[in-house]
Amino acid sequence: MFLQKLQLKNFRNYSEASLNFSPGINVLLGQNAQGKTNLLESIYVLATARSHRTANDRELIRFGNSDADIKGLVHRRSxxxxxxxxxxxxxKKARVNHLEQAKLSQYIGQLNVILFSPEDLSLVKGSPTGRRRFxxxxxGQIAxxxxxxxxxxxxxxxxxxHYLKSLSMHQTNDRVYLDVLSEQLSLFGGSIIVQRQKFLTDLEKYAQELHLSITQGQEQLSFEYDSKLKDIKDRSEQELQQIMDTQLKTQYEKEIFQGTTLIGPHRDDIKFLINGKNVQTYGSQGQQRTTALSVKLAEIDVMKEQTGEYPLxxxxxxxxxLDGQRQTHLLKTIQNKVQTFLTAPAMNDVARNLIKAPKIFTIEKGHVAETTANGELVLKTVTYYPQSDKQEG
Known part of the structure; x- marks a missing residue:
């Protein structure tokens, strides 16, 4: 699949915009605070119905306006x-083929995207929260x-x-209701763990191959699902639900004292191992970055396997x-494979040599124009937004 056309109205610092994209590589060039990241963000929001930069939708709406609109025309196989x-x-109101969707869950998955930002290079050494969010x-896009x-x-x-807090404050003492909540939590928790383990197994298969290629066969990458729950390896969904329910009930006194749920998938993590050693603990910065790059690029093939089409x-x-070697591997991996949107201040030497026939947009002083790699104008201005002190990116 690829995004043929994007139209924006009152999104971030864009008043109005209408752009047509290449199914190959689209390069957005410009200095900071010109709108490159905002444009990339709009594609991400169109696909996932949420921003990767803020949880407050109000920040996505151009200053002084009450609403914003993102439209896209997606080309799929059929x-x-x-x-x-x-x-x-x-x-939010979401429409697919002009029909409003009753739930956002019915909308998500129509357009699949993978976002790779500098923050993702800290996926390995960062917090468990970041890895769970990943x-x-x-x-969540494909399942x-x-x-x-x-x-x-x-x-x-x-x-x-909330109920544990009320128990800890002695506002109630109904353990029967706590049993009911524990059973409900275990029902969904067991399902989540099984699905996460399957996703990581699929991801590991492709990440291992990529990692071996980047390291010239020297390093074997593997994943391990790290849970606060005990004895969950190779368990069925029903077994996991029972294990979680049982272990939750053994934690009641401790949970009531702390006023929070202490075990479950909301506290789980992923371990990344190179040649059997934990990369988070023992890996160099280069190994951590190579691992993150392998994981992000592996997502491309997992999404293709699961949906039948490559994501954006x-x-x-x-x-x-990234250093030259990792830049080269990244660009060779994506060339002629997936529609790509790449932001940068300018085209560097690696990109000039490896990216074949990119469509280049230069963003400067409130204008977006299609140009050559040398900055020569190809098309007249394709979008305009007045400069403001708000929401630049």
Whole structure:
């Protein structure tokens, strides 16, 4: 699949915009605060109905306006599909082929994207929260059941934590209701763990191959699902649900004292191993970055395997964070494979030599124009937004 056309209205610092893209590599050039990242963000929001930069939708709406609109025309194997996402005071409205969707979960997955930013290079050495978010965001796009179970799990977890706090403050003493909440949490928790383990197994297969290639066969990469729950390896969904329910009930006194749920997939993590050793603990910065690069690139093939089509790849200023060898491997991997949107201040030598026939947009002083790699104008201005002190990116 690829994004043929994008239209924006009152998104971030874009008043209006209309752009047509290449199915290959699209390069967005410009200095900081010109709108490159905002444009990339709009594609991500169109696909996932949420931003990777903020949880507050109000920040996505151009200063002084009450709503914003993102439209895209997606080419898939069988058809062209119009998508639209409206952001306003009353929340989001999502349309697929001009038909409004009753739930966002019915909308998500129509357009699949992988975002790779400098922050993703810290996936390995960063926090468990970031690694859980990585699984939830990427897998949630291609697995409707996972997204449903994750949403339900979070709802029950919120209720359970609230009830544990009331027990810790002696506002109630109904352990029967706590049993009910534990059973509900275990029902969704067991499903989430099984699905996460399957996703990581699929991801590991492709990441291992990529990692071996980057390291010239010297390093074997593997993953390990790290859970606070005991004895969960190679268990069925039903067995995991029972294990979680049993272990939750043994934690009651401790949980009531702390007023929070202490075990479950919301506290789990991923371990990355190179030649059997934990990269987070023992790996060099270069090994950690190579691991992160292998993981992100492996997502491309996992999404293709799961959906039958390649996703879009969004690269936000990543090249500047990689050395020449890793830049080369990244660009060779994506060439002629996936539609790519790449932001950078300028085309560097590696990119000039490896990217074949890119479509280049230069963003400067409120204008976006299609240009050559040397900055020569190809098309007149294709979009315009007045400069402001707000929401630049």
């Amino acid at each position: 058809d062209d599909l119009p998508l639209e996402l409206e952001l306003g005071k009353r929340g 699984i939830d965001m990427e897998f 409707p059941r996972y997204l449903h179970d994750l949403t339900a799990y979070r709802d029950v977890l919120k209720q359970r934590n 790849l969004l690269l936000d200023d990543v090249l500047s964070e």
